[in-house]
Amino acid sequence: MRLLLGIVFFIVTTPLMAKEVIRFGSLIIHERHEQAFQQLIQSFEKEHPNYQVQMRRLSGSSFDELSSKLDNYGAELDVISWHAGDRLSVLAKSGFIKPIDGLWHDLGFNQSYPSSIxxxxxxxxxxxxxxxxxxxxxxxxxxxxxxxxxxxAPVDWTSFIDVLKIIQADGVYPIAFGGKESWPAAAWFDYLTLRLFGEDFYKQVVNGEVNFESSTEIQQVFTLWQALVESKFFLPTHEEISSSRSLHLVAREHAAMTLIGSFSLSHIPEKVQGKLGYFPFPQIIEDVPTVEIAPTTVMSLTTSAGDNEAAELFLRYMTKPEHQKLLANSMASCSPNIKAMQKDPALVIKGAEQLNNASSTTQFFDREAPKGFAQSAQQVFIDFIDHGDVKAALHQLEVHRQQQFIHLAP
Incomplete structure (x- = not known):
């Protein structure tokens, strides 16, 4: 009997022990997103039975929480999904992730992605x-x-303001704003800056090269924003409203519209989505190229993976166009790969068309600016929607800029 048990144990466990483990740390925003990852992992393991993927969930309501989880896992990861822009740059410069130029050129990605991506x-x-x-x-x-x-749907600033006034006169708040999180306010700053002065100036701002108190351009951005605040176009008590709840308020006609990312659609039922339409942030200056905000998520190899061929094989598998499409659909988002274009749903398609027609795309404020400056600045943006005091806001932003970019100040 002992011999039989020993044989059974050997037969059952040896294949498991022979599998090479790939450790994957993944950003998870929603249950459907996690299910899509699990689906792809299962298909990878079926196609490559000698490998086993262990997924570590990277989730949190703030960048600090995400960074903390990544730090905790540290050398225990081979492949990660993470945010592009400054957040990726930090990991690259710290040596946490490694270059993948060979893989990039091998898969012809220069032809698959726009230059801004x-x-x-x-x-x-x-x-x-x-x-x-x-x-x-x-x-x-x-x-x-x-x-x-x-x-x-308005296409320029004049028609946008006209729409807001008509809605307000009807007794409905024109704009719902989710102030419970810090990032929605930054979307307003980003778009007003991009629409007024373009991408080059915006990059100078997030890189700490612009003095907030002396810049006439920044003054114009906040003066235009102030007009919206003073006109009481924003729904009050925004500090109690989450970004996803703002969509529900619009669907119930407590407000007419909200400025938000398409990923938030994954948090609401399809029947609610059916009540919504979509339009891009309106043009303000006719000859300023249309640059769209498009926060991007990427997959990278960690330095801990070393020359692990299994990790690279998994990365290649997960970033196939059809797999990118599956992951994007799970998040009510798009794939930036031109070979992975979406065909539905309608609201996401409209956003995809917006990005495809843009002269360029940029990351979100808190993914372009260094972490410390982004967090401080976004709180100023939220407070500004309450008080509308341009002078006070610009002074606070300049203080934060000088603290963060001391080598560039004043």
């Missing part, structure tokens, strides 16, 4: 990640409200 994963001339998901930020509005008032 390639720049978001390039640090000091080297590529450190494969983009697999990005999403547009724009206005989701209540279609019934617009239909009742005979409104169409």
């Amino acid at each position: 390639r720049r978001s994963v390039t640090v000091d001339g080297k590529v450190f990640g494969v983009p697999y998901l990005y999403y547009p930020l724009g206005f989701y509005y209540n279609k019934a409200t617009f239909a009742r008032l005979g409104l169409s």
Whole structure:
């Protein structure tokens, strides 16, 4: 009997012990997102039975929480999904992730991604990640409200203000704003800056090269924003409203629209989504190129993986166009890979068209600016929507800039 048990134990466990483990740390935003990852992991393991993928969940309500989890796992990861822009640059410069130029060129990714997306994963001339998901930020509005008032989606600033005034006169708050998190306010700053002065100036701002108190351009950004605040276009008590709840408020006609990323659609039922329409942030200056905010998520190899061929094999598998499409769909987002274009749902397709037609794309404020400056600045943006005091806001921002970018100040 002992011999039989020993034989059974050997037969059952030896194949498991022979599997090579790939350790994958993944950003998880929603249950459907995790299910999509699990589906791909299972198909990878079926196709490559000698490998086993262990997924570590990277989730949190703030960048600090995400960074903490990544630090805790440290050398225990071979492949990670992470944010492009400054957040990726930090990992690259710290030596946490390694360049993948060989893989990038081998798979012909220069032809698969727009130049702005390639720049978001390039640090000091080297590529450190494969983009697999990005999403547009724009206005989701209540279609019934617009239909009742005979409104169409505005395309420029004048028509946008006219729409807001008509909605307000009807007794509905024009704009729902989720102030419970810090990032939604930054979307307003980002877009106003990009629409007024373009991408080059915006990059100077997030890199700490612009004095907030002396810049006439920044003054214009906040003066335009102040007009919205003073006109009381924003729904009050925004500090109690989460970004996803703002969509529900629009669907219930408590407000007419909200500026938010398409990923938030994954948090609401399809029947609620059916009540919503979409339009991009309106043009302000006609001859300023249209640059869209498109926060991008990538997959990278860690230095802990070393020359682990299994880790690279897994990365290649996960970033196939059809797999990128699956992951993007799970997040109500798009793939930046031109070979992985979405065909549905309608709201996501409209956002995808917006990104495809843009002259360029950029990351979100807290992914472009250094962490400390981004956190401080975003709180100023939130407070500004309450008080509308331009002078006070610009002074606070300049203090934070000088603290963060001491080598550039004043």
